[in-house]
Amino acid sequence: MNPSHRHQDEEIQRFTANELAQHWVLMITLTVLALTGLALFAHGTFVGRVLMAIEGGMEARGAIHRFFAVVLMLLTAWHFLYAVFTERGHRQLMEMLPRASDLAGFAGLLRYYLGRTPEPPAFGRFTPLQKLQYWGAGIGSLMMIGTGLILWFHTQAMAVLPKWLFDVTTIVHGYEGLILFILLFGWHLYIVHFSPGNFPLQRTFISGRISRQRLWREHRLEYRELFGDTPPAADPPRSNQEAP
Amino acid sequence: MKRLTLLATAALASGAAAQPGPAPTPAPPLAVEVRQCGICHGRPEFKQVDPDGTVRTLWVDEGQLATSVHAKWHCIDCHADVDRIPHPPRLALVNCQRCHFPGNPVGAPEEVNYEGYVKSVHGRLRQAGNAKAPACQDCHGGHGVRKPSDAASLVHPLHLPQTCGRCHVRVFAEYTTSAHGVSLLEKGNREAPSCSSCHGEHGILPPKENASAVSATHIPETCSNCHGMTEFNLRYGIPINPVRTFRHTFHGIANELGSVRVANCASCHTAHNILPATDPRSTVNPANIPATCGKVGCHPGANANYARGRFHIDPSSRDAGIIYWVALFFKILTVSTLAALGAHIVLDLVKKLRHRQGATVRD
Numbered sequence: 001m002n003p004s005h006r007h008q009d010e011e012i013q014r015f016t017a018n019e020l021a022q023h024w025v026l027m028i029t030l031t032v033l034a035l036t037g038l039a040l041f042a043h044g045t046f047v048g049r050v051l052m053a054i055e056g057g058m059e060a061r062g063a064i065h066r067f068f069a070v071v072l073m074l075l076t077a078w079h080f081l082y083a084v085f086t087e088r089g090h091r092q093l094m095e096m097l098p099r100a101s102d103l104a105g106f107a108g109l110l111r112y113y114l115g116r117t118p119e120p121p122a123f124g125r126f127t128p129l130q131k132l133q134y135w136g137a138g139i140g141s142l143m144m145i146g147t148g149l150i151l152w153f154h155t156q157a158m159a160v161l162p163k164w165l166f167d168v169t170t171i172v173h174g175y176e177g178l179i180l181f182i183l184l185f186g187w188h189l190y191i192v193h194f195s196p197g198n199f200p201l202q203r204t205f206i207s208g209r210i211s212r213q214r215l216w217r218e219h220r221l222e223y224r225e226l227f228g229d230t231p232p233a234a235d236p237p238r239s240n241q242e243a244p
Numbered sequence: 245m246k247r248l249t250l251l252a253t254a255a256l257a258s259g260a261a262a263q264p265g266p267a268p269t270p271a272p273p274l275a276v277e278v279r280q281c282g283i284c285h286g287r288p289e290f291k292q293v294d295p296d297g298t299v300r301t302l303w304v305d306e307g308q309l310a311t312s313v314h315a316k317w318h319c320i321d322c323h324a325d326v327d328r329i330p331h332p333p334r335l336a337l338v339n340c341q342r343c344h345f346p347g348n349p350v351g352a353p354e355e356v357n358y359e360g361y362v363k364s365v366h367g368r369l370r371q372a373g374n375a376k377a378p379a380c381q382d383c384h385g386g387h388g389v390r391k392p393s394d395a396a397s398l399v400h401p402l403h404l405p406q407t408c409g410r411c412h413v414r415v416f417a418e419y420t421t422s423a424h425g426v427s428l429l430e431k432g433n434r435e436a437p438s439c440s441s442c443h444g445e446h447g448i449l450p451p452k453e454n455a456s457a458v459s460a461t462h463i464p465e466t467c468s469n470c471h472g473m474t475e476f477n478l479r480y481g482i483p484i485n486p487v488r489t490f491r492h493t494f495h496g497i498a499n500e501l502g503s504v505r506v507a508n509c510a511s512c513h514t515a516h517n518i519l520p521a522t523d524p525r526s527t528v529n530p531a532n533i534p535a536t537c538g539k540v541g542c543h544p545g546a547n548a549n550y551a552r553g554r555f556h557i558d559p560s561s562r563d564a565g566i567i568y569w570v571a572l573f574f575k576i577l578t579v580s581t582l583a584a585l586g587a588h589i590v591l592d593l594v595k596k597l598r599h600r601q602g603a604t605v606r607d
Binding site: 043044058059155160161162163175179190196 | 491494497498500501502503506537543544545546547549550552553554555557559564565566567570571574575577578581582585586588589591592593594595596597600
């Protein structure tokens with residue numbers, strides 16, 4: 001791409017169709033798993049009763065939960081193969097690995113929030129906060145799959161596992177699910193869609209594209225790699241973001 | 245013998261007793277005292293041999309009647325179909341509702357739950373023509389009806405198991421050797437449940453019916469009448485609240501939502517043979533747990549490993565050991581996550597809104 005090109009609403013492709021598809025499947029799967037899980041976790045509360053009624057009662061709820069658990073496991077396999085065996089996927093995984101610079105990035109972000117520095121730190125392709133979301137969701141999902149399988153095949157599991165481990169598994173599955181729910185449906189949604197400048201909908205997860213302005217603002221190191229030190233033109237009026 | 249005096253009208257006594265029809269209520273003015281029922285029914289040897297060879301005693305124990313709640317009534321007040329002497333060989337079953345109805349003028353207790361009885365499994369079978377199904381007098385006694393609070397009453401809690409056990413023989417055998425039965429019948433502990441404590445009195449329904457107090461979905465509630473109280477449980481050496489801890493398990497949640505497939509109290513502890521886990525006869529004794537959990541339709545293949553470890557765990561109690569600590573860790577983790585992410589959102593929000601405001605002002 002020509003770095004000197006400064007077309008006003010130019011967007012660049014950030015995610016491939018494969019990556020977007022993975023995100024869509026994950027988004028739908030985790031939403032259904034969270035709602036069917038919460039119906040059980042929040043049993044006895046109003047929310048739990050409403051969810052349980054919507055999901056068709058205990059047995060239907062369980063069937064839906066297990067169906068989407070299988071989808072999540074297939075997606076995990078798909079993602080694993082993608083990240084390990086495709087060149088593009090592997091490069092993304094490498095970019096996603098936590099580094100010491102991420103800690104400095106966190107500290108810098110905190111200083112910026114507290115008004116100690118005028119500018120936020122310059123981040124690369126994935127910001128420390130994005131890495132936290134990715135690894136949080138990833139490790140969380142793996143934990144949910146592992147504990148979930150024990151709960152699914154409880155009759156067999158109880159024949160070999162100590163009872164206390166089975167009880168611990170139940171607790172871990174419940175609370176880990178709750179933490180994932182908070183992480184994705186609270187924090188992730190705020191960062192991506194609800195924060196000022198992104199509200200009400202940031203379209204990257206649909207189009208896979210990001211504006212040069214946003215790339216400059218949020219992933220400056222990546223921007224510099226692509227376009228050099230020349231900042232992009234001012235934000236086009238129709239894009240929903242705050243002043244720099 | 246006044247009690248046993250049969251009063252009949254002069255018309256009846258003179259032999260013109262051909263008029264049919266039931267005895268009206270209240271009885272018509274009785275003119276002449278013609279016979280005494282006790283002449284026949286007062287003799288212990290008075291009996292009848294039925295065509296099938298069975299011998300039925302027709303003796304009415306005066307003493308029993310004299311100490312019953314109905315001591316002041318005459319024979320025909322209840323046996324209202326006796327309108328001549330000698331009366332027909334088979335009298336109708338006494339209808340207690342002649343007096344025991346709401347607003348009755350004779351002061352008979354009105355709290356009798358007739359409606360409940362009619363809808364009960366006993367009442368329904370009776371109406372369907374099953375003569376073995378109990379009517380009022382089968383449980384309360386015929387001539388010896390006493391108040392349920394009377395220690396000699398057939399439906400007094402201490403006698404009730406025996407009364408029900410006349411028909412429910414196998415259940416009676418199981419109950420009498422259970423923790424409940426031993427406590428009530430052998431130790432005389434009135435806190436221990438008798439039959440009606442769990443099954444109800446007149447409105448007894450089969451456990452398969454959802455409305456029954458001992459149906460799969462109602463049994464935890466019924467057990468919790470006693471075992472839902474911590475101090476009650478402690479008094480009997482039960483260190484945890486079994487109903488509350490059950491409610492938080494998968495079994496308990498599914499049960500609360502109306503699942504009848506999932507285990508309820510009686511699925512593991514049985515209905516009548518309830519014994520402490522330390523008792524080798526108990527279905528929840530470690531030696532018997534594989535068979536109990538491995539029941540058809542539950543967890544086939546349950547082995548000895550199922551019996552290792554504790555059941556009815558309360559994760560919020562330190563007694564739960566590692567389960568308590570893991571639960572505590574995750575509670576703290578959840579709250580910290582919520583706090584950290586919430587703090588970030590607030591910081592980010594404040595910064596971005598200020599930034600925007602500043603930009604607007606600058607513009």
